[in-house]
Amino acid sequence: DAMVIQNPRYQVTQFGKPVTLSCSQTLNHNVMYWYQQKSSQAPKLLFHYYDKDFNNEADTPDNFQSRRPNTSFCFLDIRSPGLGDAAMYLCATSRATASTEAFFGQGTRLTVV
Amino acid sequence: GEDVEQSLFLSVREGDSSVINCTYTDSSSTYLYWYKQEPGAGLQLLTYIFSNMDMKQDQRLTVLLNKKDKHLSLRIADTQTGDSAIYFCAESIGDMRFGAGTRLTVKP
Numbered sequence: 001d002a003m004v005i006q007n008p009r010y011q012v013t014q015f016g017k018p019v020t021l022s023c024s025q026t027l028n029h030n031v032m033y034w035y036q037q038k039s040s041q042a043p044k045l046l047f048h049y050y051d052k053d054f055n056n057e058a059d060t061p062d063n064f065q066s067r068r069p070n071t072s073f074c075f076l077d078i079r080s081p082g083l084g085d086a087a088m089y090l091c092a093t094s095r096a097t098a099s100t101e102a103f104f105g106q107g108t109r110l111t112v113v
Numbered sequence: 114g115e116d117v118e119q120s121l122f123l124s125v126r127e128g129d130s131s132v133i134n135c136t137y138t139d140s141s142s143t144y145l146y147w148y149k150q151e152p153g154a155g156l157q158l159l160t161y162i163f164s165n166m167d168m169k170q171d172q173r174l175t176v177l178l179n180k181k182d183k184h185l186s187l188r189i190a191d192t193q194t195g196d197s198a199i200y201f202c203a204e205s206i207g208d209m210r211f212g213a214g215t216r217l218t219v220k221p
Contacts, residue, residue, distance in 0.1 A: 042211040090155055097208055104155040
């Protein structure tokens with residue numbers, strides 16, 4: 001059974017139209033991460049939550065926001081998607097930071113038209 | 114540049130061994146990981162090694178860690194076509210930092 005679930009798998013949005021990507025977990029892990037992965041590149045950490053504490057990476061654009069209303073769910077909001085935001089977005093969870101294992105969802109591939 | 118570096122491509126014949134190499138920069142990394150990503154999918158943890166270990170073996174997978182040179186390798190024995198994927202090396206220094214990935218192609 002999937003433990004980290006991302007919806008939808010594929011998302012098409014219009015240039016400038018806000019879009020929300022969803023991640024849920026059944027592991028009761030404390031930490032949830034959002035990564036952006038562009039073609040042939042390493043996943044790039046955007047931000048993570050440790051419980052309710054939000055940690056933003058210094059170079060994450062302001063256009064990207066996140067919400068974690070409870071332990072199980074975490075959302076990635078892109079306020080005004082540009083063509084350069086087209087990518088695979090990966091959600092991951094771990095029991096703690098520097099943990100032995102991070103569990104990844106299948107990812108959401110975002111296309112901006 | 115990347116904190117974690119990998120060669121981008123590796124091609125082997127089915128049945129041969131594959132060796133994927135990685136260098137990292139942060140000597141305080143607690144854990145080092147190998148993830149596998151198949152087309153259109155998320156990342157799947159293959160194996161990890163704690164920083165005080167030199168080697169870890171798990172069935173067809175062997176991980177070697179040289180802390181002095183900050184070098185990590187993944188050896189896949191008897192490589193199969195189903196092993197074709199992108200392999201990411203990652204270090205954990207509070208959060209996880211990935212290399213750009215090595216695309217392994219296995220030819221019949």
